[in-house]
Amino acid sequence: MKSFAQLMHSRRSCRKFTQEKIDPEALSLVLNAALLSPSAKSRRSWHFVVVEDKNTLEKLADCKESGAALLKNAAVAVVVTANVAENDCWIEDCSIAALAMQLQAEDLGLGSCWVQVRNRGLNSGERAVDIVRGILNIPEGFDTLCILALGHKASELPLKNDDDAPWEQVHVGTF
Numbered sequence: 001m002k003s004f005a006q007l008m009h010s011r012r013s014c015r016k017f018t019q020e021k022i023d024p025e026a027l028s029l030v031l032n033a034a035l036l037s038p039s040a041k042s043r044r045s046w047h048f049v050v051v052e053d054k055n056t057l058e059k060l061a062d063c064k065e066s067g068a069a070l071l072k073n074a075a076v077a078v079v080v081t082a083n084v085a086e087n088d089c090w091i092e093d094c095s096i097a098a099l100a101m102q103l104q105a106e107d108l109g110l111g112s113c114w115v116q117v118r119n120r121g122l123n124s125g126e127r128a129v130d131i132v133r134g135i136l137n138i139p140e141g142f143d144t145l146c147i148l149a150l151g152h153k154a155s156e157l158p159l160k161n162d163d164d165a166p167w168e169q170v171h172v173g174t175f
């Protein structure tokens with residue numbers, strides 16, 4: 001296991017995956033990281049749809065004009081949804097759960113990439129959230145924040161270094 005600081009330097013958005021499948025135990029650890037993540041008032045109103053079927057991955061890859069094509073070659077996609085009426089902090093809760101999965105994936109040596117769904121769509125005006133709902137039978141009242149692409153990295157991206165951290169955006173005392 002990497003130190004947390006090493007983990008934060010090594011996690012990069014991985015958009016190219018090998019064809020190797022993800023070990024079920026590793027996938028279970030990734031999902032567990034989401035399920036153990038903090039949520040507002042501990043409501044835990046997220047739901048996660050795990051997709052491994054190639055045909056379904058290809059359909060999800062077309063849910064918006066750009067930035068989702070990488071789902072086509074992912075081993076697994078985890079669709080992060082929540083009951084929005086039940087929780088006014090659903091975006092925060094889903095974001096935390098998604099990042100927890102990304103960090104757990106990195107710790108296992110797996111690559112991941114966040115694919116934004118909320119507020120995205122096709123040029124036709126069709127919303128990505130509705131396209132994803134149709135593909136996966138997600139009930140009305142649930143919205144999708146993002147889809148995490150997961151898989152074995154096809155190549156290693158450079159580690160982040162301290163120059164990548166915009167310290168000028170940290171204001172001590174006052175802005």
Ligand SMILES: Cc1cc2nc3c(=O)[nH]c(=O)nc-3n(C[C@H](O)[C@H](O)[C@H](O)COP(=O)(O)O)c2cc1C
Binds near residue numbers: 015070
């Ligand atoms: C809210 C959010 C939405 C993102 N949406 C996408 C996306 O739709 N497609 C994509 O390829 N990457 C997406 N990314 C990944 C970012 O492009 C990436 O995190 C950023 O360029 C920094 O690179 P790094 O993750 O390697 O540090 C998203 C990241 C975040 C946090």
